[in-house]
Amino acid sequence: MNLLKGISIFTLLIAILIGCQDIKDCQLKDDTNFYVVALFDKDTTSSTESVAFTSIIEESLNGAFYLDTTMSTFILPINTTDTVTTYFFESELGSDTMVVSYDFQYNIFFDECEPAQRFFGLQVLSHTFDSVSVVNDDLNNEIVRNVEVFLD
Amino acid sequence: MSKYFWISILIALTCLSGQLYGQRPTGGGVPQGQGSNTAVADSVRKANKIKPSYKPTGVRFGANIFRLASSALSNNKSQWDITSDIDFNNYMLEVSYGRASNMVVNDSLNYSNSGSFLRIGGDINFIKDKTDANALVIGLKYVRGTYNEDLSFVDIDTLFGNTARELSNKGLTSSWVEANVGMKVRMWEHLYLGFYFRYRFNLAVKGDREFGTYQIPGYGLEERRNIMGLDYYIAWRIPFKKSPKIEDSN
Numbered sequence: 001m002n003l004l005k006g007i008s009i010f011t012l013l014i015a016i017l018i019g020c021q022d023i024k025d026c027q028l029k030d031d032t033n034f035y036v037v038a039l040f041d042k043d044t045t046s047s048t049e050s051v052a053f054t055s056i057i058e059e060s061l062n063g064a065f066y067l068d069t070t071m072s073t074f075i076l077p078i079n080t081t082d083t084v085t086t087y088f089f090e091s092e093l094g095s096d097t098m099v100v101s102y103d104f105q106y107n108i109f110f111d112e113c114e115p116a117q118r119f120f121g122l123q124v125l126s127h128t129f130d131s132v133s134v135v136n137d138d139l140n141n142e143i144v145r146n147v148e149v150f151l152d
Numbered sequence: 153m154s155k156y157f158w159i160s161i162l163i164a165l166t167c168l169s170g171q172l173y174g175q176r177p178t179g180g181g182v183p184q185g186q187g188s189n190t191a192v193a194d195s196v197r198k199a200n201k202i203k204p205s206y207k208p209t210g211v212r213f214g215a216n217i218f219r220l221a222s223s224a225l226s227n228n229k230s231q232w233d234i235t236s237d238i239d240f241n242n243y244m245l246e247v248s249y250g251r252a253s254n255m256v257v258n259d260s261l262n263y264s265n266s267g268s269f270l271r272i273g274g275d276i277n278f279i280k281d282k283t284d285a286n287a288l289v290i291g292l293k294y295v296r297g298t299y300n301e302d303l304s305f306v307d308i309d310t311l312f313g314n315t316a317r318e319l320s321n322k323g324l325t326s327s328w329v330e331a332n333v334g335m336k337v338r339m340w341e342h343l344y345l346g347f348y349f350r351y352r353f354n355l356a357v358k359g360d361r362e363f364g365t366y367q368i369p370g371y372g373l374e375e376r377r378n379i380m381g382l383d384y385y386i387a388w389r390i391p392f393k394k395s396p397k398i399e400d401s402n
């Protein structure tokens with residue numbers, strides 16, 4: 001009978017543990033809707049190259065992502081309503097374009113939060129730079145670089 | 153949390169009042185009149201040694217009280233789970249079938265799922281006294297299910313604008329393994345109460361999906377690769393033959 005009492009108490013404790021609720025935080029996710037671009041000189045690929053940009057815009061938007069800024073590494077948002085995004089770059093080096101494609105999937109983590117959109121399979125469909133390389137095709141907060149652009 | 157607390161109190165009271173260890177003598181006891189001679193008693197026991205029989209003695213049919221209570225307490229949830237078990241001496245075969253549907257409607261999303269699952273497997277009963285057909289078991293089960301999901305919401309993007317989404321996952325199949333520990337206790341006549349701790353693992357989901365599965369009927373949240381759950385059952389046992397009547401010798 002002591003064994004039965006022990007089992008009963010153990011059952012009670014386990015049920016209490018099962019009844020505990022998870023902490024729900026709608027911001028607690030690593031997925032992002034942008035990717036990181038790094039610029040390199042095609043002849044010296046060991047370090048990034050700073051370029052003065054007049055503007056970086058996306059085809060369907062009226063505004064610009066960047067205006068009159070010099071940078072070597074920057075983020076580019078993707079069009080979350082589509083699977084393709086086209087960018088136009090105006091810089092000291094001239095005019096360039098780049099088209100990227102990607103896949104996405106929605107996931108529900110907590111039923112009080114809006115479904116999270118995870119982007120993956122990033123590809124460069126076309127570009128006018130000297131060369132472009134995708135080093136990480138997942139869009140995630142923990143990834144420091146997705147695309148490397150090599151310039152003349 | 154309070155729901156599980158009071159249900160567990162019920163479990164504790166049930167176990168304390170149950171008759172898990174019967175004090176009734178088993179068959180093969182020392183007949184009257186043989187005296188207290190140990191050597192004679194041992195020889196009688198050897199002569200009367202009963203070989204274990206694996207013939208089933210009865211079948212039990214039950215329902216999961218937790219799932220029924222959960223359905224009754226929620227307008228958005230409907231689930232039931234029926235089980236049956238049959239004994240083969242110290243081994244038991246369990247077959248369960250359940251259906252579940254769940255709906256989540258709020259400002260963020262509109263989600264629903266529905267499906268069914270079938271569980272089959274075996275238990276080992278550690279209670280030797282079979283008089284009351286009580287059981288203290290450890291077992292392993294295989295579960296397979298099918299389900300559908302629907303999701304609709306407005307995808308809000310401050311840059312590119314909002315998009316209404318309606319997505320479906322149809323005809324998905326799920327399977328997993330359960331390791332369980334449980335008890336079944338005779339409360340009155342052929343009525344039994346019992347519980348199972350079920351550790352679910354080795355989840356596999358197949359089928360084309362438009363969005364990541366959220367909840368799997370019978371299993372729980374898909375993102376959890378291991379889940380510990382507690383089920384509480386009420387059951388009725390049908391014995392295969394009646395106990396022999398004790399005739400009055402006068």
